[in-house]
Amino acid sequence: MIDTSKPLVELSHVRQSYSIGSEKERAVLDDVNLTIREREIVGLLGRSGSGKSTILRIVSGLAKASGGDVRFMGEPVTGPVDGVAMVFQSFALFPWLTVMENVELGLRAKKVSEAAARPRALKAIDLIGLDGFESAYPKELSGGMRQRVGFARALVVNPQLLLMDEPFSALDVLTAETLRTDLLDLWVEGRMPIKSILLVTHGIEEAVLMCDRIVVLQSNPGRIAAEMHVKMPHPRNRLDPEFRQLVDHIYGIMTKREDVARREGLFPGLGLGMTLPRISTNTLAGMLEEVAAPPYNGKADMPALADSLQMEIDDLFPVAETLQLLRFAEMAEGDIRLTPAGKRFVEADIDVRKKLFGDHLLAYVPLAQRIRRVLDERPTHTAPATRFRAELEDYMSEDYAETTLRSVTNWGRYGEAFAYDESSQSFSLENPQ
DSSP states (O other): OOOOSOEEEEEEEEEEEEESSSSOEEEEEEEEEEEEETTOEEEEEEOTTSSHHHHHHHHHTSSOOSEEEEEETTEEOOSSOTTEEEEOSSOOOOTTSOHHHHHHHHHHHTTOOHHHHHHHHHHHHHHTTOTTOTTOOGGGSOHHHHHHHHHHHHHTTOOSEEEEESTTTTSOHHHHHHHHHHHHHHHHTTOSSOSEEEEEESOHHHHHHHOSEEEEEETTTBEEEEEEEOOOOSSOOTTSHHHHHHHHHHHHHHTOOOOOOOOTTOOTTOSTTSOOOOOOHHHHHHHHHHHHSTTTTTEEEHHHHHHHHTOOHHHHHHHHHHHHHTTSEEEETTEEEEOHHHHHHHHSOHHHHHHHHHHHHHHHOHHHHHHHHHHHHSTTOEEEHHHHHHHHTTTSOHHHHHHHHHHHHHHHHHTTSOEEETTTTEEESSOOO
């Protein structure tokens, strides 16, 4: 069946990058092609660093793409777009204004008279379930109610497209579920004055629960890895076999390794230019022990593991991928399986664990190899951290370089691959006194 609905937004070969030095650039988005049509909720699903929020800013006109074509209702986007409203992750309310005054802000910016603005604001407040709180200040409201104010403020301007940047992530589980359900009810009933919704999320189940179409982004740089239509009617049941099957399928897509040529002993795409997450060795050991124990017994379904550990993909995937990087686990088709080395780690005592971890760190993490090699070659067996930080900044931003170096520092200390003195900010082969 041909989709004849009108396109609201069209992104063609969109690229976005920023400078990380005098000559180098870091790509955030690369060759993104996306069309958003009327009467659909589209979800942008991906890890941190996949460019989800960047796409929102480009669509809204708050950021200019480095390349490609961006259009809203057929017209090129050259600045902030009239007809687009956004709900943010943080509540972004003015604490000195009442609910009514916060909701009226968008109308005031559009030069709507007070006489016309007041009934529109009241209607939006009533629609979103805040009737009776018009004169309350944000400090008097719960987190869920503050976010409802954010929704009312976005809807009061009658946008064509509503952009939502992880709007439920700052809320507790029950509050988020209630607000999500209420929003879907309004959408299904056709009571919201909008034509489409573009939702940024890192929750796989949230995407399947809400969206008519899910766009999965891969990271570094952000590219579209997969796109799928969700045909299940609303309301959707998380326990429905079709729901679970789609969740498993998306986990499989997001854990799939890229098919790239690599030498034995090298992790795909790994080098000094690869950013590393800030994860403690306790967390790594804890996941190994969780997967090793019943009911998983060495192999776990990622959605089930996420549920048992109460972890979102932005928390779960970096841990699993670090274990894969260190060859303690492997991920495939939405599952994580311990390698023989991972099983040995779980069964070993603390001294054997540290030795095994240190050996794998030096074997499979190039930055750790570089630090150790420099220390071995220098007569003093010492080197300042600034030497390695400067190398990293040739490939990544200062913040990513700092996080990457901190991670390898902590992992190297645990595995006794090298020592680090915080006061002098230097590495050495000698254990601190």
